[in-house]
Amino acid sequence: MKKLSFSLIAPLAMGSCLVLSSLSAFAAGPAVPPPTLENKAYVLMDYDSGRILAQVNAEMPLPPASMTKMMTSYIIEQSLKSGRLKQTDQVHVSQNAWCRGTSEESCMYLPLNGTASVIDMLRGIIIQSGNDASKAMAEHIAGTEPAFAELMNKEAQRLGMTQSHFMNATGLPDPQHKASSRDLAILARAIIHDSTEYYPIYAEKEFKFNNIKQGNRNALLYTDPTVDGLKTGHTSEAGFCLTASAKRDGMRLISVVMGANSMQARADQTRALFAWGFGQFERAVPARTGAPLGQAPVRFGKEDLVPAVLQQDFSLLVPRGQAQQVKTSVQYTPGLTAPIQQGAVVGKIVATIDGQTYAEQPLVAQQAVEEAGFFKRLWQRILSWFGK
Incomplete structure (x- = not known):
């Protein structure tokens, strides 16, 4: 029997400022335990906070198969976002990148020594899971696929993907090519947050290139309108894998399933995780962006107080039935001294349940x-000497 767990892990991507407690300090967990699934590892994550709601073997490095291409597409998307790439840039298809397509390899069917635009390549990677498009883009960005893998690893380190190491842009088997389910959830969260212009591509059901139309292999896109991404994967070594995200009633969850026994199993297991997560948790927002939350004392400033506010909603995912039990308090940073810039941290808001x-x-x-x-300033220093 696999060991199931319910844990709270501080967010590691997107520079989120929400910090969560450990399970030992948590009041009560969900009424129903997470499902028992036949796979090698899984994770269910709350998108807003990065909190892990349920997991089995979340830190275990495993072959990610074509879910690797989420990192490939993420680097392309961020290169487009920064202007280093343009959607219309033409990308050459080398002998190394070109592929014919086999039962072990998925292809976009790019022509040998031909070209395709960056945006078509991106669709070919995300929707058609094209190994040829992944390799061609890796060479276009970094010169060689091994050099691109170095970029992938640097990006993984930046995002906090501590159990991942990439050797290629495709996910084709390599003994050193690994990723954990937790790391892939972190990556999916970064894609949704950082690639807003391109994230809708992950929900597209088909793409036609070179007169060949291929469907997205994420079966949930056809059966669940709340699912809008992200990527499937399969090799004989990795088994059947799926990273998916769904949004219901303002709440987004990310699921990663690794090592399932079939395409049907990975889809069914993901459905089970989403059903459990959306059924057992609810959103609580005890404080909103810009709402007045008091004034922090300031020493040696033209003003003695500065209004303290949130940069984003204080949004929490709590087990159903506990939203009304959330209490908040404000703590100011002691010894704040002018000058203070707008947006500087001056304290924190703390949420508690049952104390x-x-x-x-x-x-x-x-x-x-x-x-x-x-x-x-002199007068305030004199007062401070007398403890006033």
Whole structure:
């Protein structure tokens, strides 16, 4: 019997400022335990916080198969976003990138020594899972596929993917090519957050190139309108894998299943995880962006107080029935001294359930506070000497 667990893990992607408590400090878990699934590993993550809701072998490095291409597509998307690439740039198809297509290899069917635009390549990678498109883009960006793999590993490190190591842009088997289910959830979260212009491609059901139309292999896109991505994978070594995301009633979850026994199994297991997650949790928003949350004391400033606000909603995922039990308190950073820039951290808001810390999020200065004149600063120093 596989060991199931329910855990709270601080977010590692997107620079999120939400910090969550450990399970030992948590009041009560969900009423129903997570499902028991026949696979090598799985993760269910709350998108907003990066919190792991359920997992089995979340840290185990496993062959990710074509889910590797999420990192390939992410690097392409960020290159487009930064202007290093343009959608209309033409990409050459080398002998190394070209493929005919076999039972062990999926292809976009790019012509040998031909070209295709970056945006077509991106669709070919995401929708058709094209190994040829992945290799061609790797060579276009980094010169060689091994050099591109180095970029993949640097990006994985930046995102906090601690159990991943990439050797290629496709996910074709290599003994050193591994990723954990938790790491792939982190990557999926980064794609959804950072690639908003291109994320809708992950929901497209088919793509036609070179007069060959191929369908997206993510079966949930055809059966569940709340699912809008991300990527399937399969090799004989990896088994059947699926990273997916669904959004229902303002709540987004990310699921990663690795090592299932069939295409049907990976889809059914993902459905089971989403059903459990959306059924057992609800969203609580005890404080919203811009709402006045008090004023932090400031020393040696033209103003003695600065309004403290949230940069984003204090949004929490809690087990159903516990939203009304969430209490909040504000703590200011002691010894704040002018000058203070607008947006500087001046404290935090803390959420508790039954008196136990559940989560916290920084508060920032709503406006800048300039340093006071010489005489005011001198007077405040004199008062501080007398403990006033």
